[in-house]
Amino acid sequence: MRMRNLVPILYILFLMLPIYWLVAMSFKTTNEILSGFSLFPQTWTFENYIAIFTDPTWYWGYINSIIYVTLNTVISVSVALPAAYAFSRYSFVGDKHLFFWLLTNRMAPAAVFALPFFQLYSAVGLFDTHLAVALAHCLFNVPLAVWILEGFMSGVPKELDETAYVDGYSFPRFFMTIFLPAIKSGVGVAAFFCFMFSWVEMLLSKTLTAVEAKPIAAVMTRTASSAGYELGLLAAAGTLTIIPGAIVIYFVRNYIAKGFALGRV
């Protein structure tokens, strides 16, 4: 029994090692990093973090990312809600094909879309705006939200809808006051996954922005390539990107698996 417990512990240790190294690096001075190997920071320094919080290019990277991620989450979940309801409750001409087509977009490689997206969003005048990235990320987040919500909604018995109609509820009132509270964990999970996939994606967000809406990922790559050896700064920037995910994941810890299974566990 004790031997068995060792397996998850070792696995978590393995997961934490690179993260530890990133965090440790972020507290080291550039001199210390370049002068050789040290397991712990010898002289603790916050200068890397101070540099990020005082430089607008850096902290606007975070703000830009958070703006388009939030925008994307709101758009994805609000358009997905009625659609998921339709898929879970009604059958209509072409429903199965539509549901399948949505899935193919979740599976589509971002690399295929990079160039056409650049041209499309330049043509409609949205290039380098937060909205462009938020809309582009809808490509994979809307299908994901529809699938997850449909899974949760199908778990709610149809009798709930029927009773409400018998009681004289109109559809909007039923949906807002009875149905939404019944699937609120589903909405939370869908929102979490939209947040997550928009937060971690980089290829499209980098392609669709230049200056005004530049995400943190793009700021980081520029530092990595131009300044060469600002490893401490890069590590601090990386550490800061882990925090939002670490906070939100706590709220959905029991539903993570269901979300990854697109609502089907």
Added chain:
Amino acid sequence: MKTQNQRAWFFVLPVLLLVAFNALIPMMTVVNYSVQETFGDNLFFWEGLRWFQEVLQSERFHNALGRQFFFTFMILIIEIPLGIAIALSMPKKGPWVPVCLVLMALPMLIPWNVVGAMWNIFTLPDIGLLGYFLNHTLGISYDMTQDPVAAWVTIIVMDVWHWTSLVVLLSYAGLVSIPNAYYQAAEIDGASNWAVFRFIQLPKMKTVLTIAILLRFMDSFNIYTEPFVLTGGGPGNSTTLLSIDLVKIALGQFDLGPAAAMSLIYFAITLLTSWLFYTLMTKDDNKA
């Protein structure tokens, strides 16, 4: 039974428009490029299927596709059994379970470019934790930027680090859904651990494992950012996977025709897997 209701289309319309805008218009662009040649200035010449022939016959594409399949095969063969093994050894309940789940899910929430950068810092030969340990403590010569084998091992280990938790979480969700009565019955029958796994746990995990395998297949097949940041496709072309090569051709060399043709071939693979995924998922829905 679901109610027949054609007005449901109005509910689906916003999703349809939004996804169509994002998927169909770019797709048309890609199809357009795939059959034409351009020398800039918006001048296009009809090329028919030339690009498709060229891509399908080019050694470069064969190599990238080969590397891609090798990568996907390797990560599947490591992540799936490892994920199952870890899920099996997790406690069924207790105060530590949520802590474990959150810690395990953490790598999946890190932006992909940070994952690449993190592993880069982690594996630097003289100042990275792993690099230092291998080179100076164990005395194994390890430098990912020089040695293709080291680069390959690193991108595979990085993916295992990044995504094994997905398999763990899904398998674990399948395992906890097994009622205790099953285990009690097995105990009365004197079943071995292997028999319990083979005839109780594995069948119960079938759906979640199917999902895990297909998701990991798809996502690893589309992988771009992490290996690109870590190795840049090198040393040489040794870790240039399909997406990296595609972006190189499209944005680096601006060879739009071949890139578009390659995109469509890529898409065909995506479509096939999605269909498989869909069929397996909905088959299960109908049974329930």
